[in-house]
Amino acid sequence: NLPTVAIIGRPNVGKSTLFNRLVGKRLALVDDMPGVTRDRREGDASLLGLDFRIVDTAGFEEEDPESLPGRMRAQTEAAVAGADVALFMIDARAGVVPLDAEIARWLRSGATPVVLVANKAEGRAAEAGLIEAYELGFGEPVQMSAEHGEGLADLFQELLPHL
Ligand code: GDP
Ligand code: MG
Numbered sequence: 001n002l003p004t005v006a007i008i009g010r011p012n013v014g015k016s017t018l019f020n021r022l023v024g025k026r027l028a029l030v031d032d033m034p035g036v037t038r039d040r041r042e043g044d045a046s047l048l049g050l051d052f053r054i055v056d057t058a059g060f061e062e063e064d065p066e067s068l069p070g071r072m073r074a075q076t077e078a079a080v081a082g083a084d085v086a087l088f089m090i091d092a093r094a095g096v097v098p099l100d101a102e103i104a105r106w107l108r109s110g111a112t113p114v115v116l117v118a119n120k121a122e123g124r125a126a127e128a129g130l131i132e133a134y135e136l137g138f139g140e141p142v143q144m145s146a147e148h149g150e151g152l153a154d155l156f157q158e159l160l161p162h163l
Pocket of ligand 1: 009010011012013014015016017018119120121122144145146147148
């Protein structure tokens, strides 16, 4: 019975890229088009010797449960509610956008602990977004680059107390 981490965040921030890196198999579909991950995908992840179940989520835009995006949102909400910790990912280059703030509000209303991750933090383009990230109310973000494999030790440190 492995502990579970659910990755949540708006489309295109790099959730599936991190999922793929931690699972080590290309289970999740990664694409430049926002919203390409249609289903919740799960895999067994390993991070510096820490083993856990990881869930990649998609969709948080639409509340109507009768619609496809609404069902995706319901899946995302269920995945987070059932997880030991939510890994809330934003794009450090883009900064905080309204959907990030909406997700943050929803996460604060729930009981699942949250680790905030600012992805795409390689290079200097990320600096402005990192400052904005504090506004989300989850403290200092873990800076990482899922694509380049940077920041994994910091991610490990933040996840460890919850797993
Ligand atoms: P998702 O929609 O949140 O699952 O995002 P994806 O994992 O599909 O990634 C969306 C895009 O961001 C892809 O083009 C990725 O290659 C790119 N991406 C992911 N992680 C990083 C990163 O650390 N740095 C940069 N520069 N691009 C990234
Ligand atoms: Mg995805």
